[in-house]
Structure formats: C-alpha cells, structure tokens
Amino acid sequence: MASDRYPFRELEAKWQGTWEARKEFRVAEDPGRPKFYCLEMFPYPSGRIHMGHVRVYAIGDVLARYKRMRGFNVLHPMGWDAFGLPAENAAIENGVHPAIWTHENISYMRNQLKQLGLSYDWDREITTCEPAYYKWEQLIFIRMLERGLAYRRRSRVNWCPSCQTVLANEQVEAGRCWRCDSEVTQKEVDGWFFKITKYADELLEWCERLPGWPERVMTMQRNWIGRSEGAEVDLPVVGRPGLAVRVFTTRPDTGFGLTYAVLAPEHPLVDKLVADGGERAAVERFRAEVARATEIERLATDRPKRGLRLRARVVNPFTGAEVPLFIADYVVMAYGTGAIMAVPGEDQRDWDFAVPHGLPIVETVARPAGFRGQAYTGDGTKINSGFLDGLSVAAAKRKAIEWLEANRLGEGKVNYRLRDWGISRQRYWGAPIPVLYCDRDGMVPEKEENLPVVLPENVQISGKGGSPLADVPSFVNARCPRCGGPAKRETDTMDTFVESSWYFLRYCSPRYEHGMFERAAAEYWMPVDQYIGGIEHAVLHLLYARFYTKVLRDLGLVKVDEPFIGLLSQGMVIKDGAKMSKSKGNVVDPDDLIRTLGADTARLFSLFAAPPEKDLDWNDHGVEGASRFLNRVWRFTLAHVDELRQAVPARADALSDRGRAFRRSVHETIDRVTADIENAFHFNTAISAIMELVNELHAFEAAPAQEPRQERPALMREAVETLLLLLGPFCPHIAEELWSVLGHAESLFRRPWPRADSGALIREEITVVVQVDGKVRSRLTVETGARAEHVTALALADDRVRPWLASRQVARVVVVPGRLVNIVTHAT
C-alpha cells in the first residue's frame, strides 16, 4: 500500500530544506511593491500542535503564498505566546522549570510547524518570555502610568484559603480549587489596571468601521462594551444630611414608581449606614451567605432573589416619599454604581423581589390593552408620574434628566459594562511589572535605563502561598530609583494578554534594539491586512489588542487606529460530533498524519472539508480521499512527463473543437479558483474546482485522439502547469516537485498567479433550460447570444415541450438570456 503512494516524505523534507536554505520567504520593506501582512494568531507553546493549529496555519499559508504569487510583498511571521499558567502548572506537577518547559515545547512545536511547509519568515520569530521582548512592554507600562492609563487599586480575586493563593478563573472548577478542591472564596487584593474604559466609545465606534470583520465578532464586542444611556440619581439617606445612595438607571422616567432601593451587599456605603451591632452581624451573615453562592448557583437566573432590609431609609427624589433600603444578591457591585432604584412596575427583576417582600408596586406607564404580564417594560403613555404624565417613555426620559440636573439631584450618564482591564497576576511566569515601593517615595517606576526588569530564574514554585517572586530576596530587595534608599519590587506579573496585544508590531522589526519597533517598518507593514484565528478570542484578545494599539497611537508610536483590517474566525475541528479532546479520545495527532500521509494531504483535507469559518468535521476516510487525489496528480504527471516536457505550444486560434473545449475548462478553473480565494476564502470550493480539472485532464487524455498530433501534448502541458500553479498555495511540496520535474529551474512560487485568457473562455454554444409552468421539460443547445425570439421559437417547437402545450394556451414566455425559457400557460 505504501509503495503505491507518491514519495511525500522525501519530497516534503527536500523542499522544506530548499526553501529554508534559500531563505525563500524572508522579506524586507520594499516601497516599490504593495505589501500584504498576513498573520495567524501565534500559539501558546503547550507541548504539541493539534489539528486546530494545522487548520489555522494552513489557511494563513494559502493566503500568504497566493498573495506572493499575485505580486504582493508578504509579511508572514510566526512566534510564541510564551508566558502563561500551564508552564507554572507543569513546574508544580513535574518539577520542571517553566523556562525549560517552555523552550523545549517551542523547539518541538517549531519543528512540527516546519514539517507543515508553512511559508514563514523564520528570521522574524519572536518569543514573548524573552527580556528583549518584554522590556518594551515594561517601558510602555511606565508611559501608561505617567498618563494615568495604568493605575493601582483594590479588587476582588478568587482565593483558595487552603493553598493561600490567588487563583486564575481557569483554576476554579465549579467553585473549587483545581488542586486541593477547597471551596474558593473572594478576597480583596491590590492590583494593577489598564484604563480601557477611557477608550470604550472609540472602540465601539470603530466597530462600525471594520467591514473586514465578521459581524458576529463585532456584535460580541459591542455587547461586551455594553454602552447604555441613562442617568445617575442621588437618593438622600433619611436623617443623614449629606449622605446619599447614588444609583444608575436606564429608566429615569420611572422615578415616580421607585418604591424601594437596593445596594450590592459589598457596597462600601453599607458600612457607613449600619452602625448598630445587631444589624451589623445580620449584614455580615447575609454577605457570607451571598459569597458562598457557587458558580452553579449563579448560573440559575430564576432562583429566588435574596435580600436584607436595612434600618436606614432613603428618599425618592421624585415624590419626596421615604422608601425602604435593602441589600440584595441581585444587585452586583461590578455594574453601574452598585446600587439601584427599584421600580417593580417596570422592571421584572424588581417585581420578582418586591412581591415576596410585600413592597408596593406603582405603575408609571399605561399598559396596552390586554397586557397580562407582571412588570411592563414596553413603551406607552406616562401615568402616576407628576410632571411626566402624558409623555412617551422616550420623551419622559429626556425630561426627567433635565429635571434631575436642574434640581441637582442627578444627571444624565452613559454607563458601560466594560471594566478596566486587570493586568496583575500573582504569578511567576509573566513579565514583571516595573515599579518599586519605597518607604520614603512610595510607589516609584523603575528607571528606563534599568529596563528590562528581568524575571529571576532561581525560583521555587510550589503553588502555595502568594506570588513566587515575593520569595526571591535578590529580586524583591532593590534600590529606590528616586532616592537610592531601600525599596521593594512589585511582585505581580502582567497578564499574558499584554504580550499578545502588540506582538504583531514587534514582527515588523523583531530585532530592533532601540524601541518596541522601528517606526518606518511599522509604518510600512501595519496594519495587519488579514488576521486569522479562533472565535474563542472574539472578545478579550481582539479587544485588548485594539485598545493597546490606540494607546500606542496616542503615545505617538504608531499611526494606525486599528491593528487588524480583516479578520477571519475559523471554526473548530470536530470529530465524531465533538470537539477533539484527550478526554473524549477523538484526537488526531498531526505528527501521525504527516508521517503516514504527508503534510500536503493534511493541509489539503483541512482546507477541503469545510469553508474556514465553519466547524470542520474530521473524517479519516476523507483524509484518504485527499491523499488519493494527490497520488492521482502525481501519477498522471509522471506518466506523461516526457510528452509534457517535449510539448511545443499550440496556436490557440487553430484548435480542434475538443481541444478548444478542454482549454476553456482550464481557463475557467483559473477564474473559479481565483474568485474563491479572493472573495470569501472559499478554499473548499477552490479545491473542488481543481479536482474537477484533474478529472477532465484524465478524460481528455483517455479519449481517442482526433486532434492534430502537436495539439494534445501542448494542451496537456498548459493544463498541468496551470493545475500545479493553482495547487501550489494549498499543497506546496508536491506542486513544487512536479513543477521542477517538468523542467522548471525556478521555484513555482516565483511565478505569477495564472490569468485566464479571455479568448479561451468564449463559448459558441450554451445550454438553455426550457420550462413549462416552472417545470423543466427540455434543454436546448443554442448559439451564444441567440435572440430571445429565436430561442422562444425553438422552445415552442421542441418535441419534448409540445405535449405539455396541448390543450393549453400560452399566456406568456419568460426568457432569461443564456439561462432558460419559461413557457407560462393557462387552460383553454
């Protein structure tokens, strides 16, 4: 069986070696040529690549090779998102140092990628855990600090009381610690934040200006930013002059229906309002109860809302009435002001809480006739609302805000769901945050000339206790950059999303030593023309990278507003109805596949089985089919190699009928493949067009020759060469090999992409469908451009059509030129 296969192993190794030795894919800025920046999301060096990687990198490689053949100067780089938690977990579990683990993984995976024959400029490879990389991120951190874009505050984190350590979200499994299974609690710690909220509006506006992005990704980003317009309103606390509960509402028009107010349990005001010991104890009990709510409980939206009524009362500023104040679990501190004005008449959540607590419900919008619901959230005429009565909801919102502002009780306000980006990680394997704490000067940034603040290597990682860096005295104990006195270094490291927020800029000048990147290089290459990656990064990575780019722009470092012009979100790789995973036992190992069938087959099937944006259903028989196809191409070419090499071009204007028809197929294939790649990355249909060409090539070769002797080899040579050029981006090794077998000294990838000869595309005759009352009854072969009257006459006279017209009258005839004739009849 193996002996029947073409020698993909030797051939793939040979061409990979040749391309590497020739530095075939190395690029430099060239103002004389249009550039194309093709980028796939760089991998985390987890150990081995999986089929998802094969898919995304195959997609990117087709595009990069295609664009090169189209004359673009293509930047197509690769690197490693090398910081991250798994390296630390490996250290904890196997005692391997994260640096060693990471670098071993990188060298294994680099080799795997090279075996796929991907056309990267490997001279630009970057690894984010190297000081030469993260040095620049530290510099930008200091710049952001100076501008108030980086700041420090307390926030809540997941905390394992048994391991005495902070847990990342992915280390919390169903509310329990991934290692010791203890119940995870929340804890307040100091941490660093990037002020992404400052850019909320700009990030949102640009969502409308990125037509090259999938709509669903933009929608997810819009939802994530979550802009909502409303008002903040002060509810004075009864008997406490100067003290008020500030709430955010999107429905200021419903103020007259405000019958109680609610604070988030952890709201800071609660401590000020609760003085009495007994009440304080009740509050603490309630808070503990809410904090215990596990992940699973929180998922159940329909569970009863719990609350505790405080003794303090607040004033409804619209009515002047005193109303009760609660703390309740359905109000979260993370959104708005962490406090709400409750209007049970027009908010279902408030209604759900008000009814069991016996709270009054006031309707402030007239219900439409027949309304049977509970809270009413639709539009209508305002009622029971004093000066707002009679207005529509929208008009009442505007008037209520005017009134609040005139009476200094509140103001119009736009609120965002987007939170500032918490970048502190109490972790070892990340970029150190370049600040120190001095007893005299307080928090001080490291001096720029002292950067990078290098991550020390002599660290014990146990997974217990706080940040591992805190246990490295040589790292922690330092000198204050300002006064020279003793100071302690920050021991938090940065979120790995920071590295991936600018790596695409570093690729422009990866070895540049005087800054993040060389300005001219970035101006030439940026923005990324096509970015390709998984949908799982639809929000976080893609939003952070957009934010970071805007920050760098405002720091005067880059000119672009957005990093990625085009985005392709590829689907998952599925097998047997489920995502490939070790636990499901349905993984296909790329190494095995490359060894048994070759990289070209692996690439071909990944691209053929589904369009890139859809999930790909892996099928071992299908992979065999892809391999069979390449064998077919191989055998055909070798079987005719002498004939093909000796062929002399035929005159295109003097071909036999059969020869002309065959040549037309070849040139139609060029157009189809080009359009499929160009328009929508429909590589699957591009490949099927190439397969059809191969089928036709076989048919042409097998049929008895009727044409002049020279014509046949000439047409076959043109067909095979076209086939190889079209196949090249998909299956570069076999295409390059056969190209050289045909006698070409120069690489196929130095050749321009083929262009269809418009003369070859001309058809003398076309098939026209004849319908009677919308049903296909016959087909006619007519001259291209035949007149409608002529085609109609032929159709009406057609033997297979006439019986359907008997005893009926022709009402009208619809002619679609070059396509069909529809004869519409009615009974006589």
Added chain:
RNA sequence: GGGGGAGUGGAGGAAUUGGUUUACUCGCCGCACUCAAAAUGCGGUGCCCGCAAGGGCGUAGGGGUUCGAGUCCCCUCUCCCCUACCA
C-alpha cells in the same frame, strides 16, 4: 432572560442578482485489471411509481410574494455558539 448562527442526499459539503437542486469528496453498488486481494481505472447512486419511455414528490414544518423560491417575507419547530440578575 438577552444576542448571534444553522437546518439541503447515507456523510462532509455545492448552488451567480431569485433561474437546470445536490458540484467536489467520502460511503455504497456494479464493471475492468488480478489466481485472489489490495491498489488503480471506468460507470452508477435524492425518494416514490413504472419492464421501459416517462411521471410525481423533494432544500426542518406551515403559509405568502413571483412566470419561477434552498435563496425574499410572515409564523412554527429543532440544534449549536456566545452572554448573563447589565439596573
């Protein structure tokens, strides 16, 4: 609860502005080659009726617009993804 996407043969998937439904691949069936098998090549393959010629029905279901609907409009069902007490 909110948002987004998808339902086409036995399977993955194709179908220009509404114009031949099911390209290509897999699977299955048949034939050739072979002592045999594999490999390879060629042919067939939506469902139903029919010896055949041919006809009827078919793109989740129901309605509508149209000479003509997988495609456009309305309703219903199913599945997938994201998100979540967002005030």
